[in-house]
Amino acid sequence: MIKLKNITKIYDVSKNDKVKALENVNLTIKEGELIVLKGASGSGKSTILSLIAALSKPSSGEVIVDGKQISKLPDNFASIYRRDNIGFIFQKYNLIPTLSVKENILLPLVPLNPDSEEADEKIQEVMKRFHIEHKEDSVVRNLSGGEQQRVAIARANVNNPKIIIADEPTANLDEKLSQHFLEILRELKSLNKTIIIATHDPLFIGLDFVDREIEIHNGKIV
Amino acid sequence: MRKKINLYLIEYAINAILRQSYKNFFIVTVFTILTFLLTSVFFITNSLRYEMDSTVDTLPQIIVQKMKAGRHYDIDVNRVDKILEIPGVSDAVARVWGYYYFENAGVNFSVVGIEQYENQYKNSFVNLVKKFDFDKLKENSSMLVGAGVKRTMENSYYKEYFNFIKPNGTLKKVTLGGVFDGDTNLESNDMIIMPQEIVREIFDLDPSKATDIVVKVANPMEIQTVASKIKLMFPDTRIITTGDLKVSYQNIFDYKSGIFLALFIVTLFTFFIIIYDKASGVTSEEKREIGILKAIGWTVDDVLKEKFYESFVISLFSYGLGVGLSLAYVYLFQAPLLRDIFVGYSQLKTNFELPFVFDMQTLFLVFLLSVPIYIAATIIPSWKVATLEADEVIR
Ligand SMILES: Nc1ncnc2c1ncn2[C@@H]1O[C@H](COP(=O)(O)OP(=O)(O)OP(=O)(O)O)[C@@H](O)[C@H]1O
Ligand SMILES: [Mg+2]
Numbered sequence: 001m002i003k004l005k006n007i008t009k010i011y012d013v014s015k016n017d018k019v020k021a022l023e024n025v026n027l028t029i030k031e032g033e034l035i036v037l038k039g040a041s042g043s044g045k046s047t048i049l050s051l052i053a054a055l056s057k058p059s060s061g062e063v064i065v066d067g068k069q070i071s072k073l074p075d076n077f078a079s080i081y082r083r084d085n086i087g088f089i090f091q092k093y094n095l096i097p098t099l100s101v102k103e104n105i106l107l108p109l110v111p112l113n114p115d116s117e118e119a120d121e122k123i124q125e126v127m128k129r130f131h132i133e134h135k136e137d138s139v140v141r142n143l144s145g146g147e148q149q150r151v152a153i154a155r156a157n158v159n160n161p162k163i164i165i166a167d168e169p170t171a172n173l174d175e176k177l178s179q180h181f182l183e184i185l186r187e188l189k190s191l192n193k194t195i196i197i198a199t200h201d202p203l204f205i206g207l208d209f210v211d212r213e214i215e216i217h218n219g220k221i222v
Numbered sequence: 223m224r225k226k227i228n229l230y231l232i233e234y235a236i237n238a239i240l241r242q243s244y245k246n247f248f249i250v251t252v253f254t255i256l257t258f259l260l261t262s263v264f265f266i267t268n269s270l271r272y273e274m275d276s277t278v279d280t281l282p283q284i285i286v287q288k289m290k291a292g293r294h295y296d297i298d299v300n301r302v303d304k305i306l307e308i309p310g311v312s313d314a315v316a317r318v319w320g321y322y323y324f325e326n327a328g329v330n331f332s333v334v335g336i337e338q339y340e341n342q343y344k345n346s347f348v349n350l351v352k353k354f355d356f357d358k359l360k361e362n363s364s365m366l367v368g369a370g371v372k373r374t375m376e377n378s379y380y381k382e383y384f385n386f387i388k389p390n391g392t393l394k395k396v397t398l399g400g401v402f403d404g405d406t407n408l409e410s411n412d413m414i415i416m417p418q419e420i421v422r423e424i425f426d427l428d429p430s431k432a433t434d435i436v437v438k439v440a441n442p443m444e445i446q447t448v449a450s451k452i453k454l455m456f457p458d459t460r461i462i463t464t465g466d467l468k469v470s471y472q473n474i475f476d477y478k479s480g481i482f483l484a485l486f487i488v489t490l491f492t493f494f495i496i497i498y499d500k501a502s503g504v505t506s507e508e509k510r511e512i513g514i515l516k517a518i519g520w521t522v523d524d525v526l527k528e529k530f531y532e533s534f535v536i537s538l539f540s541y542g543l544g545v546g547l548s549l550a551y552v553y554l555f556q557a558p559l560l561r562d563i564f565v566g567y568s569q570l571k572t573n574f575e576l577p578f579v580f581d582m583q584t585l586f587l588v589f590l591l592s593v594p595i596y597i598a599a600t601i602i603p604s605w606k607v608a609t610l611e612a613d614e615v616i617r
Pocket of ligand 2: 045046047167198
């Protein structure tokens with residue numbers, strides 16, 4: 001269970017320029033739920049995702065995941081929390097462009113120092129599930145947008161996290177690939193993962209497997 | 223849980239080096255050149271120090287010179303007998319020698335006269351006397367020269383003989399009777415040896431006189447005592463002991479080292495500038511990469527470990543390469559160019575060999591001055607980036 005309690009997030013761009021990205025946000029997400037965060041550009045969707053992933057800290061309020069306060073974790077513990085719990089599919093994928101598909105997917109496993117067979121098994125499994133195994137040795141830079149996204153999804157899942165977060169997953173995809181992403185989403189949902197998606201793509205409105213749509217406006221839930 | 227070495231991190235580090243091949247090639251090149259320069263300078267210095275020390279060890283324990291008007295003057299040969307009476311003296315020999323300036327080559331050679339049946343004050347002379355027939359040399363008016371001397375003379379087209387100009391202005395023709403190798407390169411490569419009679423003729427030295435007297439003392443601890451006794455006996459002399467010579471050799475050497483110290487400082491300075499340049503600049507690509515790694519679950523420790531491996535591999539590789547090249551340059555190729563700066567006080571050191579002196583201290587010092595500094599310089603900026611909020615970095 002994920003709980004956001006009275007979250008306010010203020011970005012200090014400079015002394016006189018402070019941006020209030022979120023104001024007094026309260027939100028509870030149950031295990032296995034698939035949530036869609038909707039809202040205009042700049043409304044604060046990405047900020048919520050990054051707080052849940054402990055990539056940033058709230059200015060005030062608490063983020064509690066499975067009973068643990070993750071909004072106050074020291075940096076190293078935040079990393080470990082992400083490694084063990086979060087699969088983040090970034091809007092720009094955040095792959096390392098000069099590494100191969102396989103090498104990118106291996107990255108979240110590196111700190112765990114697994115046996116090479118174990119690592120290989122995990123990588124093969126996610127590559128198959130997300131249909132990228134035919135490109136395993138290609139350098140990511142040379143892949144199409146859709147292929148890169150599948151690498152990002154595979155990487156987010158290689159540690160088998162409970163929580164999957166996707167930021168604007170269809171922003172860079174065409175109609176057909178977007179439809180394909182919905183298939184992937186359905187599969188992830190069937191694996192009983194908690195899924196949080198931030199998007200302003202109307203494609204996500206009214207889907208049967210989406211549990212809740214939450215509208216954000218100017219940093220507040222409406 | 224994570225006790226064993228994380229090979230994935232090392233693999234990633236090596237991969238990272240190869241991915242930035244252009245930048246890292248540059249760094250390895252600069253690093254290697256600097257290590258090479260530093261170690262070469264140290265190697266040359268050490269070898270020369272060693273050579274100097276062994277040269278000094280072959281020098282006479284005591285030299286007695288007659289002084290007149292504040293200058294070194296010819297000494298009476300019969301003083302040898304008086305000196306031999308001093309307790310503790312095991313031998314005393316009158317030497318006949320001098321410098322001769324070769325105008326064509328612009329070099330001074332030492333011309334040394336040897337008397338076949340006298341006690342020789344140098345081991346190498348004992349061998350020379352055994353090897354060459356000095357009666358014949360005297361008969362033919364011939365000389366023995368060091369290999370380097372021979373080369374210099376040949377360069378000035380003196381292949382068979384040389385005409386020495388005597389103090390009275392007339393010429394003395396001396397033919398080449400043979401070539402010898404000396405005890406130490408530094409000394410004997412500018413030495414010309416002849417029967418004493420010929421040297422006396424060239425320098426116009428009376429048979430009752432000698433250039434100086436060398437004294438051997440049985441117990442090295444007594445050198446100073448014997449020296450003062452000689453001084454007491456002949457107040458008109460200057461006494462030079464091995465200790466004094468060591469000091470003056472050291473002075474020449476220290477002067478040369480000064481030049482190298484300057485070079486050393488410049489090298490270090492360059493190194494620091496380049497390192498600083500690198501240290502202050504984590505490229506936006508590298509920054510982003512660190513942010514990504516953290517976002518997907520790497521801790522700051524993981525990132526720093528990886529960066530450590532990266533810089534360790536680069537710096538150790540460059541260090542090893544630099545040291546290897548320097549070993550080859552100094553000892554295999556005898557340090558062309560650099561050694562000319564050092565061995566510059568006589569141009570006749572063409573045949574001079576730098577003896578191999580393996581010096582752990584040098585290697586360790588250069589290691590300390592390069593590898594840890596480089597590692598720190600790369601880790602610190604990465605550490606700064608790694609401790610930022612991941613969200614900020616990858617945005
Ligand atoms: N690091 C930052 N520094 C300063 N301002 C920021 C930072 N991150 C976000 N903001 C601001 O906070 C507000 C919310 O941003 P956020 O990225 O959460 O919006 P979003 O809903 O994800 O928008 P989009 O649909 O464009 O991705 C915006 O006004 C944005 O400019
Ligand atoms: Mg966003």
